[in-house]
Amino acid sequence: MSMNANADTSIRHRTVEELGGEASVLARQRRDHAEMDRLMARHQSLPDGTERERTLKQLVQLxxxxxxxxxxxxxxxxRRCVTGGDELTAQVEDEHQQINDLTTDIKRLRPGDREREEKIRRVFSLIRQDIRDEEDELLPRLQDAMGTSQLRRLGAAWETVRKSAPTHPHPAVPWRPPGNALLGVPLSCYDRIRDGLRPSTSTTASKAQVITLTSVLSVAAAIAVIRRKQR
Incomplete structure (x- = not known):
């Protein structure tokens, strides 16, 4: 299901300055969206093989x-600032849930499997729809409701959490705080150790664990700040 997109209000073609600068959550969101588009296009252009799977992994993590x-x-x-925010976020959360479920299925199937390729196609379609819903409808409304300084503060908190968040699908994790935050911290640790492990030496694994611990502490700190601001 798609929101009623309005090309005139979309953040898609606005300048970075119009979005509140590089630090604004709007500019940060759009940069990630552009990278998702790039990775999907690259995956579709590659033949079956290691590089294609590596590109898919990078996309999933992002x-x-x-x-x-x-x-x-x-x-x-x-939900706090935008009229109709509950409905808007519920629709995007539904898209995220579908992406989560399909990605979980994809990870169980072998590369080259026809069912897997069809699920990848569906995931890419959902990601593109999610991007359009956010950039054309949800984020413009957030910009209307917030000042530039607020968008930048929100962007800093968003970036801290994003850099240390889980990087794989976890169907059992609730979508809304505080449940997602509480379960997200240990899952982030697990995911990032798994992402960092290489079949080389134990030194590599140790470095990955140190980096992960630092990341998890950053998440915990960001969540504490967010909760204080919400009180």
Missing amino acids: VFSHAFAEETVLWPAV
Whole structure:
């Protein structure tokens, strides 16, 4: 289901300055969206093989860390500040749930499997729809409801959480705070250790664990700040 997109109000073609600058959550969201588009196009242009699978992995990691930051930081702000915010975020959360479920299925199937390729196609379609719903409808409304300084503060909190969020689908995790934040911290640790592990030496694994611990502490700090601001 698509929102009623309005090309005249979309943030898609606005300048960075019009979005509140590089630090604004709007500019940060749009940069991630552009990278998702690039990775999907690259995946579709590559033949079956290691590089194609690596590109899909990069996309999955970006999509899920991006969505977690939205659900932890951005959507609560939309629900507080935007008229009809509950309905808007519920629709986007539904798209995220479909992406989550399909990606979980994709991870169980072998590369080259016809069913897997069809699910990848459906996931890409949902991601593109999600981007359009956010940029054409939801984010413009948030900009109307917030000043530039607020958008920049929100962007800083969003970025901190995104950089340390889970990077793989976890169907059992609730979509809204505080449940997602509480479960997201240990899952982020697990995901990032898994992402960082290489079949080389234990030194690599140790470095990955140190980086992960630092990231998890950053998430916890960001969540504490967000909760204080919501009180």
